[in-house]
Amino acid sequence: xxxxxxxxxxxxxxxxxxxxxxxxxxxxxxxxxxxxxxxxxxxxxxxxxxxxxxxxxxxxxxxxxxxxxxxxxxxxxxxxxxxxxxxxxxxxxxxxxxxxxxxxxxxxxxxxxxxxxxxxxxxxxxxxxxxxxxxxxxxxxxxxxxxxxxxxxxxxxxxxxxxxxxxxxxxxxxxxxxxxxxxxxxxxxxxxxxxxxxxxxxxxxxxxxxxxxxxxxxxxxxxxxxxxxxxxxxxxxxxxxxxxxxxxx
Amino acid sequence: xxxxxxxxxxxxxxxxxxxxxxxxxxxxxxxxxxxxxxxxxxxxxxxxxxxxxxxxxxxxxxxxxxxxxxxxxxxxxxxxxxxxxxxxxxxxxxxxxxxxxxxxxxxxxxxxxxxxxxxxxxxxxxxxxxxxxxxxxxxxxxxxxxxxxxxxxxxxxxxxxxxxxxxxxxxxxxxxxxxxxxxxxxxxxxxxxxxxxxxxxxxxxxxxxxxxxxxxxxxxxxxxxxxxxxxxxxxxxxxxxxxxxxxxxxxxxxxxxxxxxxxxxxxxxxxxxxxxxxxxxxxxxxxxxxxxxxxxxxxxxxxxx
Numbered sequence: 001x002x003x004x005x006x007x008x009x010x011x012x013x014x015x016x017x018x019x020x021x022x023x024x025x026x027x028x029x030x031x032x033x034x035x036x037x038x039x040x041x042x043x044x045x046x047x048x049x050x051x052x053x054x055x056x057x058x059x060x061x062x063x064x065x066x067x068x069x070x071x072x073x074x075x076x077x078x079x080x081x082x083x084x085x086x087x088x089x090x091x092x093x094x095x096x097x098x099x100x101x102x103x104x105x106x107x108x109x110x111x112x113x114x115x116x117x118x119x120x121x122x123x124x125x126x127x128x129x130x131x132x133x134x135x136x137x138x139x140x141x142x143x144x145x146x147x148x149x150x151x152x153x154x155x156x157x158x159x160x161x162x163x164x165x166x167x168x169x170x171x172x173x174x175x176x177x178x179x180x181x182x183x184x185x186x187x188x189x190x191x192x193x194x195x196x197x198x199x200x201x202x203x204x205x206x207x208x209x210x211x212x213x214x215x216x217x218x219x220x221x222x223x224x225x226x227x228x229x230x231x232x233x234x235x236x237x238x239x240x241x242x243x244x245x246x247x248x249x
Numbered sequence: 250x251x252x253x254x255x256x257x258x259x260x261x262x263x264x265x266x267x268x269x270x271x272x273x274x275x276x277x278x279x280x281x282x283x284x285x286x287x288x289x290x291x292x293x294x295x296x297x298x299x300x301x302x303x304x305x306x307x308x309x310x311x312x313x314x315x316x317x318x319x320x321x322x323x324x325x326x327x328x329x330x331x332x333x334x335x336x337x338x339x340x341x342x343x344x345x346x347x348x349x350x351x352x353x354x355x356x357x358x359x360x361x362x363x364x365x366x367x368x369x370x371x372x373x374x375x376x377x378x379x380x381x382x383x384x385x386x387x388x389x390x391x392x393x394x395x396x397x398x399x400x401x402x403x404x405x406x407x408x409x410x411x412x413x414x415x416x417x418x419x420x421x422x423x424x425x426x427x428x429x430x431x432x433x434x435x436x437x438x439x440x441x442x443x444x445x446x447x448x449x450x451x452x453x454x455x456x457x458x459x460x461x462x463x464x465x466x467x468x469x470x471x472x473x474x475x476x477x478x479x480x481x482x483x484x485x486x487x488x489x490x491x492x493x494x495x496x497x498x499x500x501x502x503x504x505x506x507x508x509x510x511x512x513x514x515x516x517x518x519x520x521x522x523x524x525x526x527x528x529x530x531x532x533x534x535x536x537x538x539x540x541x542x543x544x545x546x547x548x549x550x551x552x553x554x
Contacts, residue, residue: 091354126347176477231541
């Protein structure tokens with residue numbers, strides 16, 4: 001079984017995101033998007049059962065490749081990526097186009113994603129990739145049970161439902177569904193010798209283009225300058241009085 | 250501009266997200282029709298004032314690719330340029346699939362849009378609602394995923410008369426359908442919402458929030474952190490990846506106010522925040538901030554209501 005997992009390198013979420021002409025500014029050192037750890041974990045659980053090879057695919061400025069290393073440290077076997085200036089500020093469809101072409105080069109049976117990235121959070125790329133690859137999309141997976149078959153539990157607006165994982169499909173995994181593993185020292189050392197290969201964009205069949213023109217970013221003034229009270233045991237009374245004034249009680 | 254609104258069903262009628270987009274379409278005088286996807290047998294989703302087509306799926310198999318084919322066909326045959334859906338599980342999936350067919354990247358997390366001639370411009374909220382990002386769509390088709398509560402819902406009389414298209418089953422069968430029990434006030438429409446965060450320390454402590462909620466007839470929400478920790482079902486998550494709420498009063502208990510959470514609640518009319526850390530970002534949003542231990546303050550409120 002070939003399993004391909006998409007991993008995105010993003011600016012450290014602990015820092016504020018900054019934009020240049022509508023495009024997220026990416027430092028040399030980016031980290032693995034936490035959202036992708038869930039997808040990688042699902043891939044590794046499948047690998048343990050079905051003896052699969054797990055390939056990481058990624059698009060974006062490679063920089064120090066710290067994020068890709070982090071994905072390999074968890075236990076993926078190798079990584080391939082596209083880093084091309086013409087993709088700067090690529091929309092979700094272009095991104096999905098590139099990633100689905102990369103997935104084709106790995107002969108992927110199962111392609112796994114987090115549901116949405118932490119920096120752009122468009123939340124559409126896994127589904128778009130499935131349509132490009134003409135595969136079923138099992139979206140918002142929040143649990144899996146691996147036996148002879150694999151059953152996937154999908155989050156729905158009303159609750160959840162289970163489906164049997166088809167032999168070929170695209171899966172998106174929600175945060176919290178599985179517990180991503182932490183690499184130990186041995187894993188971290190082993191990752192250093194795993195292959196990371198750059199794929200040139202002109203080797204891929206790209207049929208999409210930019211369709212969104214940036215106009216502006218406006219900061220909102222969210223601060224309300226409300227009243228702040230340090231509780232010395234009686235602050236509850238202020239809330240009770242306020243709830244009465246607001247006619248909530 | 251010829252417009253297609255992707256509709257969804259909740260409690261056998263159009264979801265509030267769908268009605269909100271219909272309101273915007275009415276206000277903009279768009280030439281719109283609604284295409285609603287669901288599995289109910291006899292929903293009340295038709296109207297005298299717009300064309301409604303019901304795409305009826307079976308609840309026993311995933312039929313996304315067949316539904317997408319149907320929708321793309323309708324868009325092409327009817328010369329539709331603008332496609333609107335709510336940022337929900339279903340619409341996010343469908344709009345993404347359709348975007349590949351139409352070769353037009355969608356705009357996610359839109360909170361408003363305007364139309365001038367043939368051009369659609371969108372506004373989305375970024376950085377957890379701290380900034381607005383404006384862009385113009387240059388392709389023939391414009392696909393927008395709109396955050397719930399961006400517009401007021403339309404006030405339309407719904408009838409049970411509409412065209413229905415049945416979708417064939419697929420070979421990806423669905424089993425073990427689980428419906429989360431919905432009792433008491435719901436997050437989307439409750440006038441008071443009480444949300445809990447990590448500052449509640451332990452799942453067991455949620456009982457004091459539940460007691461307060463019962464006294465105020467409030468819905469209960471939570472942050473992504475506590476939902477991921479399994480304290481609450483996902484359906485109660487408030488924030489970027491959860492629900493957007495706009496109650497009259499929002500009480501944040503032990504919530505620091507990460508941008509991920511803020512985007513789901515910052516438009517509440519009156520915000521009360523209780524948190525130990527006086528530097529917590531939630532206090533920037535609060536009308537009334539109490540710097541103190543939620544676990545001390547809430548039981549005292551409960552005793553005094």
